[in-house]
Amino acid sequence: MLFTSITFVIFFCLFFLLYWFVFNRNFKLQNLLLLAGGYVFYAWWDWRFLPLLIASSSLNYFLGIGIYKARQTKQRSLLLWIGLLQGLGTLLFFKYFNFFVKSTISAFATFNIRLDTYTLNIILPLGISFYTFRTISYLLDIKHGKIKPTTDWVVFFCYVSVFPCVISGPIDRPKTLIPQLTRRRVFDYAQATDGMRQILWGVFKKMVIADNCAVFTDNIFEHYKTLPASSLLFGAFLYTIQVYADFSGYSDIAIGLSNIIGIKVTRNFNTPFFAQNIADFWRRWHISLTGWLTDYVFAPLTIYFRDLGKTGLILAIVINFTAIGIWHGPNWTFFLFGFLNGCYYIPLILRGTLYKKKKITDQLQPALPALLGVAGTFTLVMFTFILFRADSLAQAFDYYQRLFSRSMFTAPVIIEKVNTAATLVCIVIMLAAEWLQRDKQHALQIDFIKKSPVRVIIYYGLILIIITFTATRNSDFIYFKF
């Protein structure tokens, strides 16, 4: 049930009517429907994963109360470790078991030792990373005295599998999400219409930009051996835009849907392509995950390494980013993707400018140094996204080798020129709108335009673009597999 499918539209309309007209008497009824709706939505993908989600929620619910009530530090730590081992253990098993087995076999094979072992046919349960991060932050926050556990199991189960963010985030923290689940949501017209605008913007990014870019990038990455370097550069550029449009488009839809049901969800992207350095980029990209890792991985590491000065900071950031890379999946390409992004921080740490936040200008046109910073950051990120897209390290290195060749100075081979031009125009529209609206939560917050016909023209213009230019193929969201 993709957000962009007719099935989901029907499902959400039904949910909306029940939520605001039947189950609206108190927050307990609202939560029951939220939980049931979330589980139906989740089970629609594959019902076999639902028992794991329920089991994980049940265990962590009792662990949270146990940690809070435990009188001795040892007891608290033990319960926390049970939760961490369950969460991370399940995640490691489903994501990396086969990778470890295969790597062990090939490592022994290099010494001519044949291992008779087996791999399991493991399918990754959808959204497992995202709900595991929610349960871990819940237990850690209780342990650190930042929150009290909830004693309402429906509230906790809703928090873990919050609809519509259960599959792919944003990863909300207990401190911001749980209080919203413990009071009755009242329909707010302004919040709901703002949510609908954000959904429209997200659908535009996903169905027009990401899906159209996918047509070109799939072709370029499949035939890169026969294409000139200029085409490969074009492919890398389009893929970087595609990942952004795909994931931020998904996030916009998830946040918009949440707004319609009266729940405020953390922002996940804040115009990352206008970042002037790599630290700024990652503060603006997949904010809920990088924020989570900053608090629960990077911060403890910097505390641990704090006597090592800048070396400690470099170690902490490289480990943190390598973890982000590995989180994407068991492939050395992801490992290197994370490691490289971590290494990009080293000049900032050595110059002592890591903590200096670069402010995006208020002016319409950015100054030249800022523009150079933006272009440089985009280029650095784009090079790592080749790793992100490649099937193997060998393919990625081959792609890099062919990219840095003399054929860079030839015209790129472009299939379907009209579609390419249309996609590029839509990318310009997206970037221009996000630049002009960079101080807003999303590009369609255009209430400052007082003339309503102008606003209506913008909405319907966008709908027309979506109808006209939607790619023929409606593909999955890239981040669903993580």
Add this chain to the structure above:
Amino acid sequence: MDKGEILKTVNDVFIDVLDDENIMLTYETTANDVEEWDSLNHIQLVVAIEKQFGIRFTSWEIQSWNKVGELINTISNKIN
């Protein structure tokens, strides 16, 4: 050293590390009240405070403060 003096010294450290002359901490100030105070430069502040007072916080202490008052209490317990 009383808590008022500790607060004043901590305030100076914040101004220095976060490079913002306008910071005015109170016991009730939280990270949400100071724009530049995020979890990234929280550690920078901790290291600077440790150096300033010649003390050492535990990992648990560093991650458990919710407002400046709690930080001041920890410092006071360690130096007095």
